Amino acid sequence: MIEEYRIFKDESKLSPEYIPKRIPHREKELNELKRYFKTVLQDPKKSSQQVFIVGAVGSGKTLISKKFLQYVAEQYSFHDIRLKTFYTNCRVNKVFGSILNSILFTIGQTFPTRGFSLDEIVQYFISKLNEEKVHVIAVFDEFDALISHEGIEPLYIITRIREMGTENQILSSIIVSKSFSYLDKADPSILSSIQKNIIKLESYNESQLKDILYDRVIIAFEEDTVENETIELISKLASKYGDARYAIELLQLSGRIAEFRRERKVRPEHVREARLQLPPQIRKEELNYLDIHEKIILLALTKLLKEQLDSYVTLKILEQEYENMCKKFGKEALKHTQFWLKIKNLSQKEIISSTVTGAEPKGRTTLISLLNVPAEQLYNEIKERLEL
Numbered sequence: 274m275i276e277e278y279r280i281f282k283d284e285s286k287l288s289p290e291y292i293p294k295r296i297p298h299r300e301k302e303l304n305e306l307k308r309y310f311k312t313v314l315q316d317p318k319k320s321s322q323q324v325f326i327v328g329a330v331g332s333g334k335t336l337i338s339k340k341f342l343q344y345v346a347e348q349y350s351f352h353d354i355r356l357k358t359f360y361t362n363c364r365v366n367k368v369f370g371s372i373l374n375s376i377l378f379t380i381g382q383t384f385p386t387r388g389f390s391l392d393e394i395v396q397y398f399i400s401k402l403n404e405e406k407v408h409v410i411a412v413f414d415e416f417d418a419l420i421s422h423e424g425i426e427p428l429y430i431i432t433r434i435r436e437m438g439t440e441n442q443i444l445s446s447i448i449v450s451k452s453f454s455y456l457d458k459a460d461p462s463i464l465s466s467i468q469k470n471i472i473k474l475e476s477y478n479e480s481q482l483k484d485i486l487y488d489r490v491i492i493a494f495e496e497d498t499v500e501n502e503t504i505e506l507i508s509k510l511a512s513k514y515g516d517a518r519y520a521i522e523l524l525q526l527s528g529r530i531a532e533f534r535r536e537r538k539v540r541p542e543h544v545r546e547a548r549l550q551l552p553p554q555i556r557k558e559e560l561n562y563l564d565i566h567e568k569i570i571l572l573a574l575t576k577l578l579k580e581q582l583d584s585y586v587t588l589k590i591l592e593q594e595y596e597n598m599c600k601k602f603g604k605e606a607l608k609h610t611q612f613w614l615k616i617k618n619l620s621q622k623e624i625i626s627s628t629v630t631g632a633e634p635k636g637r638t639t640l641i642s643l644l645n646v647p648a649e650q651l652y653n654e655i656k657e658r659l660e661l
């Protein structure tokens with residue numbers, strides 16, 4: 274009897290880890306990546322490459338990087354030099370020394386992480402890769418997380434390893450991030466020396482999202498369980514953000530709701546319900562990209578809002594609470610102007626809203642509130658991210 278209500282054929286096909294065979298609207302970019310690495314794949318001993326991939330959340334950055342590594346692993350094997358692939362998410366692995374160690378680990382090597390300077394680790398890394406005659410193509414996903422943790426140095430090192438003219442080329446890199454804002458920290462003269470091959474992924478539009486979703490429906494759902502109107506509504510909602518992850522999450526949640534209600538089809542009504550449960554405003558990924566001060570501001574705001582009835586706080590009170598919290602985290606609080614810029618930035622991202630009330634300049638007050646997200650929920654999310 275339960276069979277009757279089956280909605281999903283294979284729900285795992287909707288998980289963020291799943292790598293689909295087809296990648297509609299990203300074939301061109303994947304080919305571009307292959308083209309950049311053509312000479313490396315022909316002669317990994319002599320040539321190496323460095324490519325930057327940028328694009329908004331859910332634009333397929335992680336997907337095309339992993340697809341590319343799959344392609345490398347499937348296609349190539351060499352005799353006089355080994356070509357290896359490596360992937361890391363720098364948000365998970367924020368320490369550059371330990372990332373280098375993980376790369377070494379994939380070729381059966383390691384070094385003690387304690388008691389060595391980064392320079393020494395890099396030297397060891399270079400000599401081992403040379404000795405083992407290995408060329409590693411490494412993806413550094415969410416690279417900005419590494420830079421906000423360690424400063425710009427890792428970018429210099431990655432670049433320098435290529436240019437050092439060792440016996441063999443040992444490292445190619447694919448540097449993935451949402452934007453280039455981390456380059457603000459770099460010295461312009463060094464920046465200009467970094468070769469910039471950039472692949473920019475545009476956010477998906479409605480019809481592109483539709484194509485992506487139809488592909489997933491076929492492999493994840495039982496036949497004829499998802500109405501066309503359902504896909505249309507999801508694509509429309511997600512196109513506001515151009516975010517394929519949000520689209521797929523909505524699809525999955527809508528399916529679960531239909532299943533829970535023991536219905537045979539996933540209908541637009543389920544999407545509307547799913548949408549309420551999955552507010553795009555706090556897409557978790559977005560929160561990871563906030564800097565430490567923005568996180569502390571949000572923690573201060575949500576803490577205040579949790580504890581009171583009003584749905585807003587004044588800018589002044591927020592700033593006081595923010596300063597208190599900075600002390601707790603051992604951070605120096607930003608000066609008022611900088612603080613104000615962070616507030617502006619957070620409202621631009623549609624996480625908070627700020628409104629000015631009162632007419633005369635003297636009576637003016639700025640009120641800060643949260644957009645569409647329960648304070649409690651956001652508080653917990655932020656807190657988790659601050660306990661580094």
Ligand SMILES: Nc1ncnc2c1ncn2[C@@H]1O[C@H](COP(=O)(O)OP(=O)(O)O)[C@@H](O)[C@H]1O
Nearest residue numbers: 289296297299330331332333334335336517518
């Ligand atoms: N062109 C595409 N075809 C199929 N699935 C896609 C495509 N682009 C993105 N996705 C899917 O959308 C989700 C988000 O993609 P991801 O690569 O993680 O985005 P990003 O790393 O840019 O945030 C993943 O589940 C991914 O498989």
Ligand SMILES: [Mg+2]
Nearest residue numbers: 334335336414
């Ligand atoms: Mg990603």
